[in-house]
Amino acid sequence: MGLEYVRITTGFEDYMPKDYVDLVKYGQFGKEYDIQDLGTFKELVEEHPMCAGCFMAYFIRVFYASLPNPEDSIVIGTAGCARLQLSQAAVPFIYGNYGDTNAVASGLKRALEIRFPDKNKDVIVVAGDGGLMDIGFGMTMHSWFRRERFTTIMVDNEVYGNTGGQESGMSPKGVQLKMAPKGKKFDKINAVELAKAAGCVYVARIAPTNPKRLAKTIKRAILAARHFGPTFIHAYTSCNIEYSIPTEKVLEDARNREKNDFAFYEWMSDEVKGFFEQVETKKKEAQEVK
Amino acid sequence: MPEQKVVDTDYLLLEAPRERKFITGAQAMAEAIKRANVDMAIAYPITPQSEVMHLVGDLWAQGYLKDYYRAEEEYGAFSAISGAARGGVRVFTATSGPGLLRGLEAIASWPGHRIPAVLGVLTRVVNAPLSIQPDNIEISYLLNCGAVVLHAENQQDTFDFTLAAFAIAEQVDVYVPVAVATEGFFVTHAKGYVNMTPEDMKLPPRNPYKAPVPPTDNEIPPARIQRDAPVQKSNFMSYLIHAVWQQEVWASTTRAMKYIYKYLGGPIEVVNPDAEVFIVASGCAAAQSREAVRYAQLEGLNVGLVKVKAIRPFPEKEIRKVLKNAKGIVVPEHNIVGWLAREVKAAIPNNDRVVGGPRVYGGMTLPTELIMDEVYKILGVKKERKVLV
Numbered sequence: 001m002g003l004e005y006v007r008i009t010t011g012f013e014d015y016m017p018k019d020y021v022d023l024v025k026y027g028q029f030g031k032e033y034d035i036q037d038l039g040t041f042k043e044l045v046e047e048h049p050m051c052a053g054c055f056m057a058y059f060i061r062v063f064y065a066s067l068p069n070p071e072d073s074i075v076i077g078t079a080g081c082a083r084l085q086l087s088q089a090a091v092p093f094i095y096g097n098y099g100d101t102n103a104v105a106s107g108l109k110r111a112l113e114i115r116f117p118d119k120n121k122d123v124i125v126v127a128g129d130g131g132l133m134d135i136g137f138g139m140t141m142h143s144w145f146r147r148e149r150f151t152t153i154m155v156d157n158e159v160y161g162n163t164g165g166q167e168s169g170m171s172p173k174g175v176q177l178k179m180a181p182k183g184k185k186f187d188k189i190n191a192v193e194l195a196k197a198a199g200c201v202y203v204a205r206i207a208p209t210n211p212k213r214l215a216k217t218i219k220r221a222i223l224a225a226r227h228f229g230p231t232f233i234h235a236y237t238s239c240n241i242e243y244s245i246p247t248e249k250v251l252e253d254a255r256n257r258e259k260n261d262f263a264f265y266e267w268m269s270d271e272v273k274g275f276f277e278q279v280e281t282k283k284k285e286a287q288e289v290k
Numbered sequence: 291m292p293e294q295k296v297v298d299t300d301y302l303l304l305e306a307p308r309e310r311k312f313i314t315g316a317q318a319m320a321e322a323i324k325r326a327n328v329d330m331a332i333a334y335p336i337t338p339q340s341e342v343m344h345l346v347g348d349l350w351a352q353g354y355l356k357d358y359y360r361a362e363e364e365y366g367a368f369s370a371i372s373g374a375a376r377g378g379v380r381v382f383t384a385t386s387g388p389g390l391l392r393g394l395e396a397i398a399s400w401p402g403h404r405i406p407a408v409l410g411v412l413t414r415v416v417n418a419p420l421s422i423q424p425d426n427i428e429i430s431y432l433l434n435c436g437a438v439v440l441h442a443e444n445q446q447d448t449f450d451f452t453l454a455a456f457a458i459a460e461q462v463d464v465y466v467p468v469a470v471a472t473e474g475f476f477v478t479h480a481k482g483y484v485n486m487t488p489e490d491m492k493l494p495p496r497n498p499y500k501a502p503v504p505p506t507d508n509e510i511p512p513a514r515i516q517r518d519a520p521v522q523k524s525n526f527m528s529y530l531i532h533a534v535w536q537q538e539v540w541a542s543t544t545r546a547m548k549y550i551y552k553y554l555g556g557p558i559e560v561v562n563p564d565a566e567v568f569i570v571a572s573g574c575a576a577a578q579s580r581e582a583v584r585y586a587q588l589e590g591l592n593v594g595l596v597k598v599k600a601i602r603p604f605p606e607k608e609i610r611k612v613l614k615n616a617k618g619i620v621v622p623e624h625n626i627v628g629w630l631a632r633e634v635k636a637a638i639p640n641n642d643r644v645v646g647g648p649r650v651y652g653g654m655t656l657p658t659e660l661i662m663d664e665v666y667k668i669l670g671v672k673k674e675r676k677v678l679v
Contacts, residue, residue: 072508097396107330107381111376111377114356114379115377115379139366146359
């Protein structure tokens, strides 16, 4: 249905909420904006209750602005900070149970493929490090083993932020957090390598310091999932509260991490590489014709 | 597979011709799935359930279902079921004892998420110590989830209840999951006669738009704009929204009763309504109780049976009416906690009339003699017991 689904019935323009009318008139439905135009169009998510200086809030803003097909996208989340913002976007959002995102997404994506075999319905999991790598680990891994065609984005703040700052499997070794009063005893889980080994066709690690690159990575992960198999993005989205990062230093912190353990990394199967070369050449040609 | 034609739900369940087959309970459940126009099933092995999902897998391989897979474990299976149901397809899964408990968080959230799934529960001991034998203690955990819970006595019930479960679950004024429980091994692995509807007829497909909550498929205008997630707005809103939502879920479960009357002839079956003593039982225990009623008749004792088919919604009114003048009530069960006895006690006045037992567990059979012993006690019948040494 796509755009039909957001279109306002003729005669109802004056009665729909202004927010809705603005979304249809000046929003992302049916249009593709450059991420550098952020601020000039009506965004899918605006208000949110995230903490001041939250880097995850910024990441999610860019995430929604980068969706290739928002009118046919469904976002799935779980307990944690991210869902506080995800649930306030103009894109259907499913909040199931603890760590169940990749199982729910498996069922949903398959159901949509049964009912709409000729349409691209993008299913995207956006969940935290605890949800994907601790409590939901088995379901995350198995959705990849089964080669389910949806995107998993891990917003890694290296802590259980929403429950009050407990250690997660993604916290760095040695960090003192709640439930790790003597410091974390083991290393950060290497999620990117696990994703590759488990069969993801596109994998990226990114500290969101460069919005253009971030938008491209998100688009690529979603497009590759449509056609080839599971895709995974590991994003560093610091928790300025639990890690005591002053608001004005949040970006600097991300840049420092980028220099150390969060250098941009992108890997894709040959098939996916060939696909993007084809798509991106076509796009370039079209632009040249213009 | 034969070409299947869609027929009206009421016709298939109530009027279609039936053919008698001698099959196991697992086969009976799968035969119902064959006729239920199920889109997708998700399986995870556990004894004694596995047989059911093997057979459903074969149905998929033959083309009756559109998708099927073996999940990572029960929590993953039941979560994926909720995802698929939200996507608008008709879904089925089944489990046993420890598997049900492993996935219980997902199941308990199905009614709140308005997931009209059908769940087979082929009962088994909940560890420890380890046992794979039939014991239905797991049903007690299922009773507080908000789902409709039906308890099948035999292979025929298993077929009828499973097929009707889809019709009940997808009613707009119900729209909660329906669990069909029956005893593992005693029913799943034993054969009985089952009158079945023709193989070439199936239920109409699920219409996901005929629902109190629309599917998540980006097809229903207006598009969703949730700018102010109300549940998180304040504690007050959070209490209120959760409260009204759960009230609606439980009211929905209660509204399933009229469809239980329509498709299953009511939530209870009564044998000898003017009896002096009643045996109230569900599942396999009802089969043994039926036998006890026959014994009693041979001995000239006035004993009746209330077979409880629907555990949720619990037929309080119906049971109260039948047991009004009962001198005593025996509730035999296949579990140690006596969940059915508790339900009966909570539903009737003067509940000291209820004898909570006999109970067998760990997978033991339920000898009719144990039930009769309780009947004799109530009626003051002294029996000579010869002990052979």
